Every structure is written in structure tokens, then in C-alpha cells.
Amino acid sequence: MAEVSRRDFLNALGVTVGAAAGASAGILPGPSKAEAAEPPKGKIPDTPYKIGHMTFFTGPAAVLGEPSYKGHILAAEEINAQGGLLGKRKIETLKADEAAGTDANVKELRRMKLSEKIDLFTGVISSGNTPALGPVGEELKLLTIFVDGCTDFLWDKAVPNPHYIFRITNMQSADGVTCAVATAMTWPQVRKIAHIHPDYSYGRNARDHFTVAIEKLIPGTKIVYEGWPKLGTTDFTSHITAVLAAKPDLLVSSVWGGDYIAMYKQALRYDLFKKMKFSSTIAFGVAPHAIGKDHPEGVIAGVHSNYYFNYPPQGRWPANDTFVKKYYDRWKEYPNFQSEGSYVTLQLLKQVIERANRLVGGWPDDEAIIALLEGALTVGPAGYLQMRADNHQGYKDAVTGFSMNSPDYPFQILDPKKIITIPIRNITAPPGWGDAHGKEPTATYTWIEKTWPKVA
Amino acid sequence: MTSIAAPPKRLLLYALPIVILLLVLPFVVEPYQTVLLSYGLIFAIAALGFNLLLGYTGLLSFGHSAYFGMGAYGVAFIVKYLKITSMEVFLLGGILASTLVAALFGFLCVRYTRIFFGILTLALSQVLWSLAFKFFWITGGTDGLRVPTPSLLGGQVTIALGKAQDKMDFLAHRYYYYVLVIFCVCVAVMWVIVHSPFGKALQAIRDNETRAEFIGVQVWHYRYVAFLVSGAYTGLAGALWVPLNGLTTPDILVWTFSGKIVFFTVLGGFQTFFGPIIGAVVFNYLETYAVGHTVYWQLVLGVVLVVLVLALPAGIVGTANRLFLKVRRAT
Numbered sequence: 154m155a156e157v158s159r160r161d162f163l164n165a166l167g168v169t170v171g172a173a174a175g176a177s178a179g180i181l182p183g184p185s186k187a188e189a190a191e192p193p194k195g196k197i198p199d200t201p202y203k204i205g206h207m208t209f210f211t212g213p214a215a216v217l218g219e220p221s222y223k224g225h226i227l228a229a230e231e232i233n234a235q236g237g238l239l240g241k242r243k244i245e246t247l248k249a250d251e252a253a254g255t256d257a258n259v260k261e262l263r264r265m266k267l268s269e270k271i272d273l274f275t276g277v278i279s280s281g282n283t284p285a286l287g288p289v290g291e292e293l294k295l296l297t298i299f300v301d302g303c304t305d306f307l308w309d310k311a312v313p314n315p316h317y318i319f320r321i322t323n324m325q326s327a328d329g330v331t332c333a334v335a336t337a338m339t340w341p342q343v344r345k346i347a348h349i350h351p352d353y354s355y356g357r358n359a360r361d362h363f364t365v366a367i368e369k370l371i372p373g374t375k376i377v378y379e380g381w382p383k384l385g386t387t388d389f390t391s392h393i394t395a396v397l398a399a400k401p402d403l404l405v406s407s408v409w410g411g412d413y414i415a416m417y418k419q420a421l422r423y424d425l426f427k428k429m430k431f432s433s434t435i436a437f438g439v440a441p442h443a444i445g446k447d448h449p450e451g452v453i454a455g456v457h458s459n460y461y462f463n464y465p466p467q468g469r470w471p472a473n474d475t476f477v478k479k480y481y482d483r484w485k486e487y488p489n490f491q492s493e494g495s496y497v498t499l500q501l502l503k504q505v506i507e508r509a510n511r512l513v514g515g516w517p518d519d520e521a522i523i524a525l526l527e528g529a530l531t532v533g534p535a536g537y538l539q540m541r542a543d544n545h546q547g548y549k550d551a552v553t554g555f556s557m558n559s560p561d562y563p564f565q566i567l568d569p570k571k572i573i574t575i576p577i578r579n580i581t582a583p584p585g586w587g588d589a590h591g592k593e594p595t596a597t598y599t600w601i602e603k604t605w606p607k608v609a
Numbered sequence: 610m611t612s613i614a615a616p617p618k619r620l621l622l623y624a625l626p627i628v629i630l631l632l633v634l635p636f637v638v639e640p641y642q643t644v645l646l647s648y649g650l651i652f653a654i655a656a657l658g659f660n661l662l663l664g665y666t667g668l669l670s671f672g673h674s675a676y677f678g679m680g681a682y683g684v685a686f687i688v689k690y691l692k693i694t695s696m697e698v699f700l701l702g703g704i705l706a707s708t709l710v711a712a713l714f715g716f717l718c719v720r721y722t723r724i725f726f727g728i729l730t731l732a733l734s735q736v737l738w739s740l741a742f743k744f745f746w747i748t749g750g751t752d753g754l755r756v757p758t759p760s761l762l763g764g765q766v767t768i769a770l771g772k773a774q775d776k777m778d779f780l781a782h783r784y785y786y787y788v789l790v791i792f793c794v795c796v797a798v799m800w801v802i803v804h805s806p807f808g809k810a811l812q813a814i815r816d817n818e819t820r821a822e823f824i825g826v827q828v829w830h831y832r833y834v835a836f837l838v839s840g841a842y843t844g845l846a847g848a849l850w851v852p853l854n855g856l857t858t859p860d861i862l863v864w865t866f867s868g869k870i871v872f873f874t875v876l877g878g879f880q881t882f883f884g885p886i887i888g889a890v891v892f893n894y895l896e897t898y899a900v901g902h903t904v905y906w907q908l909v910l911g912v913v914l915v916v917l918v919l920a921l922p923a924g925i926v927g928t929a930n931r932l933f934l935k936v937r938r939a940t
Binding site: 210211248249250253254255256257259260261263264265267268269281284285288289292293304306311352353354357383384 | 644742743750752755854856858861900906
């Protein structure tokens with residue numbers, strides 16, 4: 154494999170930092186054409202459009218998951234205020250608690266479709282749940298747009314040829330890679346690395362992809378500790394002391410939600426953040442107000458590579474300005490990436506249904522909606538989102554940044570001057586790659602391993 | 610040899626209309642209801658097995674998730690490693706896997722009674738859970754293992770009834786009947802077991818261990834066999850459950866699932882033969898609708914459990930029996 158300098162490598166990846174990043178968005182998109190008050194064609198039924206939304210309402214994951222429901226409701230209320238989908242069909246939401254466990258979730262999805270007769274299923278946070286629910290969505294022939302649960306495994310293995318199911322937030326592998334890229338450009342001197350990840354598919358995915366990418370960007374790093382706390386753990390003391398004993402240059406973590414809040418507060422007591430650098434894939438994925446001012450500043454505080462409410466910055470991307478304002482007015486808090494994901498889900502659905510109506514008239518059937526969802530491009534608060542036709546996966550540019558205290562907010566935020574963005578196509582496997590080159594552990598993993606050059 | 614008492618005619622008279630009702634159900638209600646009832650019937654098989662230990666032998670196991678889970682994972686391994694999708698092989702494999710584990714665990718557990726037995730069964734089942742959880746390259750970890758739609762009776766049923774493609778149609782009709790037949794067989798066999806001399810001996814052990822020993826009952830031996838039968842029943846339920854759920858995850862090996870099996874039995878009433886069956890079916894509806902209708906589903910189940918223990922310690926069937934007797938005495 155060819156060797157390159159780190160600077161050339163990062164340039165080739167298209168990594169950009171800070172407010173300048175938005176410069177490429179010179180022309181701001183206006184309101185979508187569909188809103189140009191064109192009456193829908195044909196006869197539209199006025200029965201409600203029923204949507205099942207599943208997310209974490211209880212347990213430590215709720216602090217990350219519940220904003221998903223709030224984003225969904227915000228979009229639903231907005232659409233209903235205009236009379237509903239195509240001005241006729243009001244959205245009616247049924248909610249379900251994802252914390253009931255995978256098996257109960259499978260039952261609940263069936264109940265929603267067969268007994269409640271929902272038209273669309275959406276939500277889902279945990280990457281342990283989408284591989285269980287995806288095949289059930291296909292079995293039920295139920296239009297499904299997962300907000301998160303973004304494991305590569307869903308498309309690589311569980312449902313390789315999806316028809317009814319789609320997913321909005323970035324592919325999981327992007328998360329570990331984004332974290333590695335941000336780490337390499339910020340602290341290229343780190344060599345000894347410790348890991349703490351939740352003991353399930355997301356944690357392992359984050360560790361694997363961080364490791365495969367960092368090996369290309371900073372060859373010769375060594376893993377000095379790996380800790381695998383169970384998801385839902387709130388006592389991290391043993392892992393923290395073990396990390397301190399291993400004396401790493403850097404701690405990498407994908408611990409999320411209430412677990413992460415507990416972890417950083419406990420790590421503070423041991424002065425962990427003063428003794429090493431810290432990179433997280435998803436620290437700021439929780440509802441923003443859940444992060445206290447005591448959180449360490451200047452660490453890489455990931456947002457699942459998706460979205461943080463102050464980026465794109467105020468005044469630069471109207472879709473974000475209005476979304477943050479509306480969300481704050483409605484819920485008296487700021488949105489997280491799940492809120493953005495579930496909001497975009499409904500906006501995309503609305504856009505696709507309107508387009509389908511213009512093409513075929515009347516209420517479009519699921520097949521028409523699916524055909525238009527495949528390859529759809531939309532403008533969300535985070536930026537452009539493309540729904541790839543081959544794997545039904547949403548792609549948008551990856552985002553991460555650095556924590557900082559700002560007098561403007563009662564909680565810690567991502568430093569708006571130092572947001573890092575990476576074009577998504579440069580850090581995820583392209584269509585067709587996995588078919589030809591194997592998918593162990595994911596298509597993106599083998600793609601990075603085989604095609605990325607090594608920094609000299 | 611004493612002959613096994615035939616079930617009283619009155620009982621068959623009650624059972625017949627219920628079986629007929631269950632048979633015509635798929636033609637009357639929505640597919641979802643039969644799928645839901647399948648879950649209930651499968652849980653009822655597990656509860657029947659569990660109650661052989663609790664109700665008839667006087668041993669409270671807090672580790673029955675282990676056998677349910679072994680049944681389920683046994684099936685998943687058959688699919689993963691042998692690439693077989695025959696339901697009959699699933700059942701055999703599930704029963705075999707769970708019985709093997711029950712043979713090992715039972716060997717260690719049945720020397721103890723009361724709280725020691727309960728804690729030991731719980732601890733051993735947690736070992737299995739952590740194996741399923743940690744050895745993710747074999748068990749799939751928290752992602753679990755998927756089990757495809759099985760072929761029933763060597764594919765005969767699929768051909769006979771057609772429409773092989775639709776999974777929901779399969780679950781709501783063919784699979785429902787399959788579960789129903791196995792359920793009826795299980796109930797009949799368990800009835801025979803508990804009314805056989807073997808079953809009577811178990812009850813004697815439950816009521817007075819010392820006396821039972823004095824009249825020549827080999828207590829350890831009988832308890833061990835009861836443990837094996839109980840494990841096999843629960844494992845069979847696990848094997849039947851996997852195709853319905855579509856996948857198996859460590860969730861069903863964790864101790865809270867053992868708690869659910871205890872809940873089924875206490876809810877229905879462990880001092881009666883039919884209590885666990887009713888309890889399992891009712892609990893399944895209760896949990897499904899609580900999860901579906903409120904985010905406070907844990908609170909709902911908790912309140913039910915508290916009310917049950919305080920107000921209806923005999924469970925649904927036990928309380929109904931008492932009421933029935935009271936009314937009859939009054940008239």
C-alpha cells in the first residue's frame with residue numbers, strides 16, 4: 154500500500170474544521186417545491202395516517218432516546234397543522250417503550266401492524282434491536298424507517314436485500330472512523346490507547362472501526378486496555394482505575410446515554426481527563442442539557458457522527474435555524490441527533506408522498522412511496538441526506554467536535570468554531586464493495602483495511 | 610402396579626369445548642390474536658414443566674430461563690451449524706440440549722431445598738446467560754441468532770396448505786395448530802405424570818420429606834427425575850418459541866425471565882394443575898398490552914404482582930375454585 158503524509162491523507166479525506174466548512178453550501182436551498190401550494194391530485198382519504206414510534210422512554214437510555222419522540226411529534230404536529238399528509242391525512246402516533254427488551258419489541262411491532270394497523274413504523278435507538286425488528290418489518294410488509302439502531306450488521310447480514318425497511322442516521326462504522334480521523338488530526342502523538350465500550354454490537358463496532366482507521370492514520374499504536382461494561386451499567390469505577398493503571402495517552406469510548414453521564418462524572422473524581430486525552434464517538438449524543446458544565450473541555454465529544462444543534466451555524470443553513478427554534482419553542486430544550494433524525498424521517502416521508510401524488514394522483518401505495526424513497530435526496534437540519542437505493546441507508550456528512558463551556562448555554566456544547574466534518578462517501582464502503590470483498594466484520598472495515606493508504 | 614386415574618368425565622366435558630374453541634379460533638379472530646395466543650400456549654408448556662417442581666415437588670427454581678434458553682439456543686445452533694430447518698429436528702434438539710443442561714444442573718441442585726435450591730438454580734442459569742452474552746462469535750452476543758421459518762412435518766404441511774411465502778400467514782395458521790397440538794400432548798402427558806405413582810411420590814416428598822423417605826421413596830432420585838422432566842418441558846417450550854420470535858437473544862437466559870416463569874405460575878395458582886396454563890396465557894396478554902399501551906408497563910406488572918401476593922395468594926384458578934366451592938356450598 155502506498156504511504157502518504159498525514160496532512161495529505163486528511164486532505165484527501167476532505168476533512169474540514171470549523172465554520173469555514175459551510176462555505177461549500179454557497180447557495181442556500183429555498184423551501185422545497187412541494188410547498189408551493191399545489192393542491193394534491195385525485196381523491197385523498199381523510200383517515201388518519203398511523204405511525205408507530207418506538208424509542209427508549211425508561212432507563213438510562215431515555216436521555217438519548219426520548220428526544221427521538223420529541224422530534225417526531227414536532228414534525229407530526231407541523232404536518233397536521235397543514236391539514237395532514239397531502240392536506241388530508243392527519244398523523245396519529247402510537248408510542249412504544251424500547252426498554253421492554255428485544256423479544257417484547259418484536260411482539261409489539263407485530264401488535265402495532267396487525268392489531269393497530271399502523272401505516273409506518275419508525276424510531277428505534279439500539280443497534281441491538283434493528284437486526285431483530287428489521288426482518289419482522291419485512292415479514293409484515295410494513296413500511297419502516299428506522300431513525301437509528303445504525304449497525305452495519307442490519308444491511309450486511311440481517312436484511313441484505315431490504316424492500317420495506319429504511320434507516321435515516323449514518324451507518325455505524327462511520328462513527329468509529331470519524332472518531333479516529335478527529336483523533337489523528339488533533340493528537341497525532343498518541344501511541345498507547347485504552348478503550349471502554351459498552352458490551353454489545355455498537356461498542357464492538359466502534360472499537361473495531363476506530364482501530365482499523367487509527368492504524369492507517371497513526372501506524373504503530375498499541376491497545377493497552379479494553380474494558381467492556383454491560384450496557385446500562387452506572388458504576389465504571391473498576392474500568393476507570395484499570396485505565397489509569399494502564400497509563401494510556403488516549404482513552405477511546407463509545408459509552409452512551411445515561412451510562413456516559415455516570416462514567417464522566419466518576420472519571421472526574423479520579424482526574425482521569427487530566428492524565429490522558431479523551432475521544433468519544435457519542436458523548437454528546439444525549440439531549441444537550443444532560444451534559445453538565447463540569448464535563449471536561451477540549452475532549453473529542455462525538456455526536457454519533459450525525460448532528461449537533463449548533464452546526465451548521467446560525468444563519469448559514471435555514472433548515473437548521475428553523476428546526477432548532479421550533480424544537481426549543483415546543484419542548485423548552487435543544488434537540489439531539491435523534492430528534493433531528495426522527496424529524497427528518499417525517500419530512501422526507503411528506504416530501505416523498507407529495508411527489509408520488511404528483512406522479513400518480515390519489516393516495517400513493519407503499520410501493521410508490523418505496524420507489525421514491527430509494528435514492529431520495531432531502532435537506533435536513535444537519536445538511537443534505539441521501540437515501541441510497543441499494544441498501545436503503547441514509548447518508549449524510551459525518552460530524553464531530555470538541556467540548557467547551559459557553560456563557561450562552563447552561564450546559565456544555567460543541568465548540569462551534571472547531572466542528573469537524575467529513576464527506577460520508579470518504580469513510581464508508583461504496584455500493585457493491587461488500588459483495589465482492591466480503592463483509593467481515595463489516596463492508597466498511599474491509600474497505601478501509603484494503604484500500605486506505607498508511608501514513609508514513 | 611396401581612393404574613393411573615383417568616381424568617374425571619366432568620373435566621373432559623369442560624376441556625372439550627375449550628379445545629374446539631381453540632381449533633376454530635384462526636377462522637374467527639385476526640391473525641395477530643392467534644400469534645399472540647401461540648406465545649401464551651408456549652409459555653404455558655414452560656409453566657407446566659416449572660410447576661412440576663414448584664407445585665408437585667415443592668422446589669422453587671429461580672433458574673428456569675436456563676432450560677428455556679437452551680431449548681432456544683439449541684435450535685439456533687442447529688440452524689447455524691447444521692443448516693437444518695425441520696421443526697421436528699428443532700424440537701428434538703431443543704429437548705436434548707435442555708435435558709442435558711438439566712441433568713448437569715439438577716445433579717448439583719436437587720441435594721438442596723428451599724432458598725438454597727432457589728439460589729443455586731439462579732446462579733447456574735446466570736452462568737449460561739453470561740456465556741451467551743460474552744461468546745458473541747458463537748452466540749451472536751446481544752444481537753442473538755436468527756432462526757428462519759421452519760418446515761413442519763418434513764414439509765408436508767406447507768404443501769398441503771399452500772401459500773408458503775407469507776410468514777405471518779404461516780405463524781397465524783399452520784404454526785398455531787402445530788403449537789396447539791404439542792400443547793395438548795404436553796398437557797395430557799403432564800396430567801398422566803402427576804397422577805401416576807411417580808407424581809404421587811413427588812407430592813409425598815413435597816408434603817413430608819422424612820415420611821416419604823421412611824416409606825421407601827428415594828427422595829433424591831425422584832427429585833432428580835422431576836428436575837429432568839421439568840427442564841425438558843421448559844426446553845421444548847424454548848424450541849417452539851424461537852421460530853415464533855424469529856431470533857433468540859440472551860434476554861431469555863437472564864434471571865428476570867426465570868422470574869417471569871415464576872410469575873406465570875403464581876398468577877394462575879401453583880396448587881392447581883391448570884393454574885400455570887391460565888397464568889401463562891393471561892400474563893402474556895397482560896404484558897403485551899401493558900407494553901403496548903403505556904410507558905409505565907413495569908409499574909402495571911409490579912402492581913399486579915403485589916395485588917396477587919396480598920389478595921389472591923392462590924392465583925386465578927385457585928381463587929376461582931374457592932369461589933366456586935363457596936357458591937356451591939351456599940346453595
